[in-house]
Amino acid sequence: MNASDTLPERTGAATFHGDPLTLLGPALRAGDRAPDFVLVGNEMKPVTLRDALAGGTRSALLIVVPSLDTPVCSVETQTFHKRLGALPATTAAFVVSLDLPFAQQRWAAANDAPNLTYLSDYRDRRFGPAYGVLIKEIALLARSVFLIRPDGSLGYVELVKEISDEPNYDAVFAALTG
Numbered sequence: 001m002n003a004s005d006t007l008p009e010r011t012g013a014a015t016f017h018g019d020p021l022t023l024l025g026p027a028l029r030a031g032d033r034a035p036d037f038v039l040v041g042n043e044m045k046p047v048t049l050r051d052a053l054a055g056g057t058r059s060a061l062l063i064v065v066p067s068l069d070t071p072v073c074s075v076e077t078q079t080f081h082k083r084l085g086a087l088p089a090t091t092a093a094f095v096v097s098l099d100l101p102f103a104q105q106r107w108a109a110a111n112d113a114p115n116l117t118y119l120s121d122y123r124d125r126r127f128g129p130a131y132g133v134l135i136k137e138i139a140l141l142a143r144s145v146f147l148i149r150p151d152g153s154l155g156y157v158e159l160v161k162e163i164s165d166e167p168n169y170d171a172v173f174a175a176l177t178g
Contacts, residue, residue, distance in 0.1 A: 007129050007134075008024070008026055008132075010022065010027060015161060016163050016164060021135050022135070022136040028132055030155060031153060032154045032157075033153060033154070034148040035131060036130075039121055042117075047094075052094060053148065053150055058092055058150060059148060060094060060148045061172070062147075062148065065096070066138075066141055067097055076166050086173055086176075094119050096120075096141065097141060098141055099120060104118035128141045131146065142163055143165070144157070144159045144167075145172050147175050156176075
């Protein structure tokens with residue numbers, strides 16, 4: 001039995017060029033408890049939800065992209081990078097993908113976007129199913145944004161319906177300051 005066989009499936013929760021995709025995992029909403037995670041950061045070291053929240057002293061903005069090496073993901077990540085100055089001082093921003101950490105760092109250097117923290121789910125592949133953003137058909141993460149408050153609750157959740165579209169940046173930043 002495959003681990004994905006026991007996960008909830010949400011057919012049509014996302015699309016790619018209008019074609020329906022199936023997301024594995026729950027549909028998280030603002031107010032839900034953020035699922036714990038262990039992702040891989042710089043130098044191949046694990047990063048947990050507790051680490052991202054700095055032990056409950058800050059919020060964490062998780063910018064989830066299918067792959068940094070695609071045009072929309074690249075534009076989205078660059079846009080968030082350019083807007084980092086608008087983040088409250090008590091919020092850290094993280095880009096999450098299934099890209100290898102080496103590829104994430106290469107992309108950050110090539111695109112002059114070093115001020116975001118890049119995290120990979122390549123090793124355990126548990127983040128996607130826990131956050132309900134693993135795309136069954138292509139085994140990538142769906143474009144989404146999660147704001148996790150210092151207490152571990154979700155303050156904002158956006159699943160971008162069409163994965164070739166960008167998120168609503170203004171809504172994300174409004175949630176950060178609201």
